[in-house]
Amino acid sequence: MEISLVAESIKFMFLGMGVVFSFLIVMILVLKGQSVILTKFFPQKEKELNIMPNITPISNIATTDAAKIAAVIAAVQHHKNLKG
Structure with missing residues:
Protein backbone atom coordinates (compact mmCIF):
# COMPACT_ATOMS: atom_id res chain seq x y z
CA MET A 1 0.00 0.00 0.00
CA GLN A 44 8.81 53.91 -30.33
CA LYS A 45 9.83 57.43 -31.29
CA GLU A 46 13.53 58.09 -31.66
CA LYS A 47 14.88 60.51 -29.10
CA GLU A 48 17.16 63.37 -30.02
CA LEU A 49 20.67 62.99 -28.72
CA ASN A 50 21.81 65.66 -26.31
CA ILE A 51 25.56 65.69 -26.76
CA MET A 52 26.22 68.20 -23.98
CA PRO A 53 23.44 68.11 -21.38
CA ASN A 54 23.44 70.52 -18.48
CA ILE A 55 27.07 70.39 -17.41
CA THR A 56 28.10 72.26 -14.29
CA PRO A 57 31.30 74.26 -14.54
CA ILE A 58 34.42 72.65 -13.10
CA SER A 59 34.96 75.56 -10.73
CA ASN A 60 31.61 74.85 -9.01
CA ILE A 61 32.51 71.19 -8.62
CA ALA A 62 35.90 72.02 -7.15
CA THR A 63 34.49 74.49 -4.62
CA THR A 64 31.69 72.10 -3.65
CA ASP A 65 34.13 69.24 -3.13
CA ALA A 66 36.50 71.48 -1.18
CA ALA A 67 33.65 72.65 1.04
CA LYS A 68 32.58 69.04 1.72
CA ILE A 69 36.14 68.02 2.56
CA ALA A 70 36.55 70.97 4.90
CA ALA A 71 33.26 70.11 6.64
CA VAL A 72 34.31 66.49 7.14
CA ILE A 73 37.71 67.49 8.53
CA ALA A 74 36.08 69.98 10.91
CA ALA A 75 33.60 67.33 12.11
CA VAL A 76 36.36 64.80 12.77
CA GLN A 77 38.45 67.36 14.68
CA HIS A 78 35.43 68.39 16.73
CA HIS A 79 34.69 64.74 17.57
CA LYS A 80 38.32 64.18 18.63
CA ASN A 81 38.21 67.30 20.85
CA LEU A 82 35.05 66.05 22.58
CA LYS A 83 36.65 62.68 23.44
CA GLY A 84 40.01 63.92 24.69
Whole structure:
Protein backbone atom coordinates (compact mmCIF):
# COMPACT_ATOMS: atom_id res chain seq x y z
CA MET A 1 0.00 0.00 0.00
CA GLU A 2 2.82 2.43 0.77
CA ILE A 3 4.41 1.89 -2.62
CA SER A 4 1.25 2.96 -4.41
CA LEU A 5 0.99 6.10 -2.23
CA VAL A 6 4.59 7.06 -2.98
CA ALA A 7 4.09 6.39 -6.68
CA GLU A 8 0.91 8.40 -6.70
CA SER A 9 2.55 11.32 -4.87
CA ILE A 10 5.36 11.31 -7.44
CA LYS A 11 2.75 11.35 -10.23
CA PHE A 12 1.02 14.34 -8.62
CA MET A 13 4.35 16.09 -8.17
CA PHE A 14 5.21 15.74 -11.86
CA LEU A 15 1.68 16.68 -12.85
CA GLY A 16 1.86 19.86 -10.77
CA MET A 17 5.32 20.77 -12.03
CA GLY A 18 4.19 20.13 -15.60
CA VAL A 19 1.18 22.40 -15.19
CA VAL A 20 3.33 25.21 -13.76
CA PHE A 21 5.94 24.78 -16.48
CA SER A 22 3.26 24.79 -19.19
CA PHE A 23 1.68 27.92 -17.73
CA LEU A 24 5.03 29.71 -17.70
CA ILE A 25 5.75 28.75 -21.31
CA VAL A 26 2.31 29.97 -22.42
CA MET A 27 2.80 33.21 -20.45
CA ILE A 28 6.17 33.84 -22.12
CA LEU A 29 4.69 33.24 -25.57
CA VAL A 30 1.76 35.56 -24.87
CA LEU A 31 4.05 38.32 -23.61
CA LYS A 32 6.33 38.01 -26.64
CA GLY A 33 3.30 38.15 -28.93
CA GLN A 34 2.03 41.20 -27.10
CA SER A 35 5.42 42.85 -27.51
CA VAL A 36 5.39 42.18 -31.27
CA ILE A 37 1.87 43.54 -31.65
CA LEU A 38 2.56 46.68 -29.60
CA THR A 39 5.80 47.52 -31.41
CA LYS A 40 4.07 47.00 -34.76
CA PHE A 41 1.16 49.34 -34.07
CA PHE A 42 2.88 51.76 -31.67
CA PRO A 43 6.50 52.18 -32.76
CA GLN A 44 8.81 53.91 -30.33
CA LYS A 45 9.83 57.43 -31.29
CA GLU A 46 13.53 58.09 -31.66
CA LYS A 47 14.88 60.51 -29.10
CA GLU A 48 17.16 63.37 -30.02
CA LEU A 49 20.67 62.99 -28.72
CA ASN A 50 21.81 65.66 -26.31
CA ILE A 51 25.56 65.69 -26.76
CA MET A 52 26.22 68.20 -23.98
CA PRO A 53 23.44 68.11 -21.38
CA ASN A 54 23.44 70.52 -18.48
CA ILE A 55 27.07 70.39 -17.41
CA THR A 56 28.10 72.26 -14.29
CA PRO A 57 31.30 74.26 -14.54
CA ILE A 58 34.42 72.65 -13.10
CA SER A 59 34.96 75.56 -10.73
CA ASN A 60 31.61 74.85 -9.01
CA ILE A 61 32.51 71.19 -8.62
CA ALA A 62 35.90 72.02 -7.15
CA THR A 63 34.49 74.49 -4.62
CA THR A 64 31.69 72.10 -3.65
CA ASP A 65 34.13 69.24 -3.13
CA ALA A 66 36.50 71.48 -1.18
CA ALA A 67 33.65 72.65 1.04
CA LYS A 68 32.58 69.04 1.72
CA ILE A 69 36.14 68.02 2.56
CA ALA A 70 36.55 70.97 4.90
CA ALA A 71 33.26 70.11 6.64
CA VAL A 72 34.31 66.49 7.14
CA ILE A 73 37.71 67.49 8.53
CA ALA A 74 36.08 69.98 10.91
CA ALA A 75 33.60 67.33 12.11
CA VAL A 76 36.36 64.80 12.77
CA GLN A 77 38.45 67.36 14.68
CA HIS A 78 35.43 68.39 16.73
CA HIS A 79 34.69 64.74 17.57
CA LYS A 80 38.32 64.18 18.63
CA ASN A 81 38.21 67.30 20.85
CA LEU A 82 35.05 66.05 22.58
CA LYS A 83 36.65 62.68 23.44
CA GLY A 84 40.01 63.92 24.69
